[in-house]
Amino acid sequence: MSEKISQAVIRRLPRYYRYLEEVEAKGVDKISSSRMSTEMGLNASQIRRDLNCFGGFGQQGYGYSVGKLKKEMAHILGLDKRYKVIIIGAGRIGHALLGYKGFMLEGFDVTDIFDADKGKIGTDIEGKKVLDINGLDRYLQENAIDLAMICTPKEHAQSIADRLVSLGIRGIWNFAPTDVDVRRGVAVENVHLSDSLYVLAYKLNQ
């Protein structure tokens, strides 16, 4: 927080967290940067440097405590809190995200799902009744929601994002194939699944 953490470092944080979960599950309780280096395929200096952005979690001559480091990592990522989430768009991706039980374990509670399609509103998906997007403003006034997942067609993504932000949403996970822009202070992650598929096609042809 004091000095600015680079994007490159931030993008590696979830990977550290995943790795630590894995080794903890194996019953490992002490780990060195050199072992992490071998097993993760990252440079050991880089690992120590990355971790030191957030504090001195290690101990010279010993290494890092897996349990402590994982806990610190969870805290840095904000995974030691719980988040209330809504999904906008009850198409296939919205449906898939709603049904993914992993989110709940990780602290993300999907409270409701919205759609504009009269044919979908009121139907039941994964045990949730699809709500009318027209009731969104009132809903957000009455419920404290932390973040929204946008699973609409790309045409509606930006306007929905604007509406969400104006209603107080502070974080947006966007699956529509377009970048949504928001004012400073609001967090957005644009997923762009097809970008990843395009890169795969590129690699396939090398």
Added chain:
Amino acid sequence: MSEKISQAVIRRLPRYYRYLEEVEAKGVDKISSSRMSTEMGLNASQIRRDLNCFGGFGQQGYGYSVGKLKKEMAHILGLDKRYKVIIIGAGRIGHALLGYKGFMLEGFDVTDIFDADKGKIGTDIEGKKVLDINGLDRYLQENAIDLAMICTPKEHAQSIADRLVSLGIRGIWNFAPTDVDVRRGVAVENVHLSDSLYVLAYKLNQ
């Protein structure tokens, strides 16, 4: 192809492609790096440099032809070919990917979907009958498939990947929350949706 293209450049290619589709749809037929710079939020030098990795597509004093550049981009990414694709895992993500019509337009034909669950095998999803994973080897011997999307639980991702590669699959789009490793010459894109959610949580807390 001659000189090595950096990962950073490769990751920007789909973004150029998306942008070019957009401006073409608006009827723009000529574009300069400086306009691209403003509209995409990238540095103009970087754009010219990136494009020049693949050839001199522009014309001094004029700029780039949108149609030509988009076509070149599609060619570089390999989007001017068609790919036969199978999906492994008929859970929610597999289902969502199978149903996404956009892939077909972009050259990716999903021919079949496989699962190990007796309760799912033989059922109909999005007009496809779910096939038994036990028949995978034979299926791949009899059908020329270019790439596979892995949508299994993480425990099975690596072993399925190994099997796919040994059967001749050259590209893997992996949605299981673990990195799959393959031999040189096989292309993999590990998606890691939850990494992106974790980064969002991180940003939310800054």
Added chain:
DNA sequence: TAGATTGTTAATCGATTAACAATC
């Protein structure tokens, strides 16, 4: 203490940006 491994500074490497000559 001796051995191990961190935290951190210094060196290297690569990517981004600026500048400008070439040229349409």
Added chain:
DNA sequence: TAGATTGTTAATCGATTAACAATC
């Protein structure tokens, strides 16, 4: 031709890696 804009070289910036002193 004059103006515009590319392609490309040179300068800058930031990220990665190596090295090592601090210290458990």
